[in-house]
Amino acid sequence: MNDLSFERRAARAASLSDGQPLYRQLADHYRRAIGNGALRAGDRMPSMRAFMQRHGVSLATATESYRVLERAALIEARPRSGYFVRMPPAALPAALEPDPAQLPGEAQFVGIHSAISTLVSKFQRFPDALNLGGATACPELYPTDALRQAAMRALRREPTLLTSAGPDLGDPALRAVIARRALDGGIEIGADEIIMTHGGIEAVNLALRAVTQPGDTVAVESPCFFGLLQVLESLGLRALEIPASPSTGLAIDALSFALQHHRGIKAVVVVPNLQNPLGSVMPDAHKAALVELCSHAGVALIEDDPYRELVDDEPAPKSLKAWDTDGTVIHCTSFNKTLAPGMRIGWINGGRWHPRVRMLKFAQSRHNQQLSQVVLAGFLETGAYARHLQRLRDSLRCQRERMALSIAAAFPEGTRFTPPRGGLFFWIELPRGLSSAALFDAALDDGIRIMPGTVFSNTGRFDHFIRLSCPSTDLDLLDDAARRVGRLARRMSGHRGADA
């Protein structure tokens, strides 16, 4: 336990230097100790008084640190005995790495529309189901009141916001602050190289329209976001699925092989940070290699990057665009996941295709509505956005940790997953032979919406996977829901035995 000693001055200095609150640093410290085995299940945690003395902190800080650990289900309070490290969950193996040599064939995804329509119509029959199938957090995790107040201020200050047309390409003030913030992701572009879009999905549509013709082939990650497969189908494009690792994302070697053997590939679409559904983050070396590969092959690299700021790492990882030297990378992102799902605001930098993207955006939907942009610009200009992101990441981490325990405890033997590096969803491999479509139906009957793996690929390789989100701050609700889904999966896979 020696390594738990903490220098008061060092902590204070660290607190000042990296801006993280002390309680969080201390919680992280104990989290690591539990993670690396320095503290074991059943170990008694220091009493509050001992904790305060050891770390030279106030009772408020000590309490807050323990609250964080408790919410994450790492420690538990026992009446009149203090806090103890919790029993570890039944260990679940990590997800399997894909075989990069095994390239799925080219598919046209002519079935994805109907698969998605079927899902959507089922959703509509159960409108009140708990939604663990989405990619956004609950409204409480977003700065609802601050944005609302900002909207009211904007309406008072600029009375004609709703009745006069806004500027082409988007609000200049918003684009300026986005350009400044993009530097955090390693992206150096000017405000006039940014076009505001209707969410990230319009950005991806414009990117694909700018660089392809119907009939062209586009390389995508396997598995990948079902919305992307639908965009490809709607544009008459063929998809070539490239294996992706649950920890490091797109398999560069496999893509390299594909580029050599499929001359018709016009674009590669990648979610480099918190890949959807894998939750993987590409290492810097992979990012650099990927940009170099596409640049060399003369293929557009479309980066869909809406989750970067939800990655837990400090500092946050960079975007692929940070390695772009010749305009190969088209950068697409949005504020749907990080700030305001109701505002539908995204943006795009089209790399060397930027003029064509600009034309397509004008022809497709003109400029975005102005009010939301003014609200967003005001919010991003203050420090409120950074503080919000910190809170959001903290909360999502607790939610993920609790959800991971619940999944590990409740799902049948043979279940695998790799904990994601941030965000809110888990990509779970069920025992082979268990149908995610059947589990989806059973869960919906039980009042819970999940996403079946069937819509994340057209190869059928992920039909026994599900994507499960932890959007809520109500950890008991998440725990209960995950256990119910796990119980259904166990029943389907023929397992018996007591529920954990």
Add this chain to the structure above:
Amino acid sequence: MNDLSFERRAARAASLSDGQPLYRQLADHYRRAIGNGALRAGDRMPSMRAFMQRHGVSLATATESYRVLERAALIEARPRSGYFVRMPPAALPAALEPDPAQLPGEAQFVGIHSAISTLVSKFQRFPDALNLGGATACPELYPTDALRQAAMRALRREPTLLTSAGPDLGDPALRAVIARRALDGGIEIGADEIIMTHGGIEAVNLALRAVTQPGDTVAVESPCFFGLLQVLESLGLRALEIPASPSTGLAIDALSFALQHHRGIKAVVVVPNLQNPLGSVMPDAHKAALVELCSHAGVALIEDDPYRELVDDEPAPKSLKAWDTDGTVIHCTSFNKTLAPGMRIGWINGGRWHPRVRMLKFAQSRHNQQLSQVVLAGFLETGAYARHLQRLRDSLRCQRERMALSIAAAFPEGTRFTPPRGGLFFWIELPRGLSSAALFDAALDDGIRIMPGTVFSNTGRFDHFIRLSCPSTDLDLLDDAARRVGRLARRMSGHRGADA
């Protein structure tokens, strides 16, 4: 002058029956008298006292009636003498009817993007130019304050509007009230047959994407809205320009001929009410024949109908969709021109292609932002929208009448135009040989933005036309601007002589 006598009871009864204010009925009465020659230039109008006695109205009503006529430049006050009918403008001939037998060849419009880019970049160099090139009125003509208050109420009542995702396809309450209002245009559809879009332009994009493949041919009116030509180019479609009459719109015979001789036509795009730029309104018989023709030919009829409620007629004309019996008509419209240019809200009914339109909308940009929809739903549910439209039409009529006089007085001999049936723009034929592109440049140098005819067709047939709008309620400003443009045109066409 006998016909000017007015029965007090009849007027009162009429006022009650059709809801038009008395002052407006009286102003219309005198407007007709001036129009049909019963009152001639220089005739003295009744004194206020005589007017009040003759029509049995108050001083306020009499004053308001004269104010309307004066704003329309139909009468003028002479100091200490009373009101007189104004001198008529130099008569301008109506626009020429097209030759329906002369079908322009098929064009691919590969040049429209660059033509529009050139215009836009010139606009940007003169951001403060008076905009007579647009299609929306000034913000004062829209219910800015009511919408702003509605937005604030919505934000107070539904705090998470900005931070929670809205329903797919659009707000149900909004779609319900739109379905009810659509009955006025003769359209009988349910709320679930309406999809909200980002303005009318996204609706037209979705319609074309639903029924065509790249390389297909689409029949359009000639001239037509440059935005449509750009959408066609961006989607890789070929345009076949069908002549259109300045008074009755699309030439049905010419379309019929084209459908017989071009088997590859997949869709026809028409603006039936206040065609842009012609300002024509198709007669009911033409509308019925057009729908029948397309239905028979199995070709999608895409109706772009954002101006219907700006037509001066009472009752307003019907949409093409009113004659649709088999889903041939795809109806597209928006509130950009009639209510709130800043809100970017349109909608679409896809006729028999509705499921495909729904899929394309989901794939292209998901649902619209929710706040604007809630605001709009609240506004449309009250009588405020009808009252607003009446005020807007009244004001636009005054603006058009004043602008028509200014154009007639100032433009060179050989200029032609047919007064539009509502709305705010004039399609003006300049003397042959006069370049609208050169006039555009000269006007912009003089601080006025106009739209050159070059971008309304790819045939070159309208290179000596301009579209001139009257967006402002400041009639003297409009008069001055129109006269300045007219003076430039006169100078270019080699005319001399005093400015009218």
